[in-house]
Amino acid sequence: MSDILQKLGLVPFFIQQLADIDLLQERVGRVTSVQRSRTTVVCGSGEHLVELSSRLRQSAAIGRPTVGDWVVLDESLTRIERVLERKSLFKRLGAGSSNTIQPIAANIDILFIVTSCNEELKESRLERYLALCAEAGAMPVIVLTKADLCDDVDRYVERARKAQAGVAVETANARDPDTLEGLRSWINQASTVALVGSSGVGKSTLLNSLAGQSLAATGEIREDDKKGRHTTTHRQLHILPSGGLLVDVPGMRELRVAEVEQSIGDVFDDIERLARGCQFADCQHNTEPGCAVLRAIEEDRMDRRRLANYRKLLRENAQATATLAEKRAQGRAFAKVVREGKTKVALE
Numbered sequence: 001m002s003d004i005l006q007k008l009g010l011v012p013f014f015i016q017q018l019a020d021i022d023l024l025q026e027r028v029g030r031v032t033s034v035q036r037s038r039t040t041v042v043c044g045s046g047e048h049l050v051e052l053s054s055r056l057r058q059s060a061a062i063g064r065p066t067v068g069d070w071v072v073l074d075e076s077l078t079r080i081e082r083v084l085e086r087k088s089l090f091k092r093l094g095a096g097s098s099n100t101i102q103p104i105a106a107n108i109d110i111l112f113i114v115t116s117c118n119e120e121l122k123e124s125r126l127e128r129y130l131a132l133c134a135e136a137g138a139m140p141v142i143v144l145t146k147a148d149l150c151d152d153v154d155r156y157v158e159r160a161r162k163a164q165a166g167v168a169v170e171t172a173n174a175r176d177p178d179t180l181e182g183l184r185s186w187i188n189q190a191s192t193v194a195l196v197g198s199s200g201v202g203k204s205t206l207l208n209s210l211a212g213q214s215l216a217a218t219g220e221i222r223e224d225d226k227k228g229r230h231t232t233t234h235r236q237l238h239i240l241p242s243g244g245l246l247v248d249v250p251g252m253r254e255l256r257v258a259e260v261e262q263s264i265g266d267v268f269d270d271i272e273r274l275a276r277g278c279q280f281a282d283c284q285h286n287t288e289p290g291c292a293v294l295r296a297i298e299e300d301r302m303d304r305r306r307l308a309n310y311r312k313l314l315r316e317n318a319q320a321t322a323t324l325a326e327k328r329a330q331g332r333a334f335a336k337v338v339r340e341g342k343t344k345v346a347l348e
Contacts, residue, residue: 002044005029007239009107009190014070017084023072031069031106032237039080041071051079062091066103067235068192088137090194093256099323101258105194105235107249110186111138114206115160116195117150117171118278124309126163127267128255129196131313134263138194141168141186145202148173162303164267174205183210187244192237199251207248211240215248257313258320268310270302285311 008030015021018028029043041048050073056064065071065083072082086106094100111133115121126142133140142160147153147323153171160169170182186268187193187210194202208214237247257264265272271293275283279290285307296302 004042004316005044007243007246007338008042009192011190013087016085018072026077027073027075029071029073031065031067034065034067035234039065039286041073041080043073043077045077047075048073048077050077053079053081053117056080056083061094061102062089062101062103064103066106067237068108068194068310070107070214090132090138090196092132092252092254093258093320095252095254095256099320099327101324104196104249108136108138108194108247109191110193111136111140112143112183112186112193112195112206112243113140114145114195114201114203114311116146116201117144117153117156118146120198121156121159123159123305124165124312125198125255126160127306127309128257128313129182130164130167130267131257131260131263132255134266135260139186140164141170141183143183143197144169144171145174145206147171147179148176162306163215165269172206174202174209177209177212180206180209184242187240187242187246190242192245192247194241194247194249196249197251197307198253201251203248203251207238207246210246211238213241256320257317258324260317261314261321263315264310264313271307274302284301 002024002227005024005028006341010028010030015024017165018024024044026043026045029041029048031039032042032047033040039050041050052064053074059122063083065080069086070084071080072084073079074081088108089106090104090111091101092104094102095219111129113126113129113133115126121144128142135199144153144156144160150156157169157171161167172183173179183206195207197203217226235247235249238243239245274292274296275285277292278288280288283293285291285293293302293307297304
């Protein structure tokens, strides 16, 4: 195996999927960048700007290669023939009215959920990221940036920890490499870490500091509304000089969920445990007598906002999941009609 494949994080999980191990010499590589129709793959044979095979172009978005995927190229090294099975996949429902699952980054080991020690920190947004992280199969770490500009960092750490029991929280001044030792401890030679969060929270600055060089343009949060400017314009995987890989993901204004009910339960395990003590098995935690969840809120053992966001995510997930199921059923019905039509033509 070439040194570059090792640096890219190639592990036995992917090698075992190859019927021909000789493919490792030139044709197996990792997607390091996706820009609209342009996909960059790095193999033992070098870096290649490639297209998708006709089969992949016609497949659903979730099946097409994304940053972090391991792929097999054709003999000309100009086209992706196959996407290897993924260890993990961070994805979301497409923005706006889209009902398509959109892959964001594949084969991620750790997700750095980046937010700031200021008004930008929103517990409900953190809970949403954590649910998607649990569904992806990655380890979440909440990263609080701009700690040097805050007089009460501990208050923000406490708020972040309440997003999910046991979640790791690290603080950092993204411009000061000496404050990043806690983050570096999460990154080993073979690990892939994705940086996600709103625009302007310091993801690109964090990437540059961890890399020890300028890899991405940086910006700031606007002081008038605490919203960020987009500095990262596309997803890209970077090899760190000290080992390990980082994926910088553009800030996402919308983070819609679908097919993550179990993951929501993981994030809101405190609510689900309390619910088992409710008087009624089908308690909705509204006004029902004997509701253990409402009692916890009244006794200040739980924030009412957290229950509201739990309900919101469950509703959003149920609606989106039902829509996806209906769309898939329509697709299967259409495919059946097409197959039957082809069979009829062949018999005539």
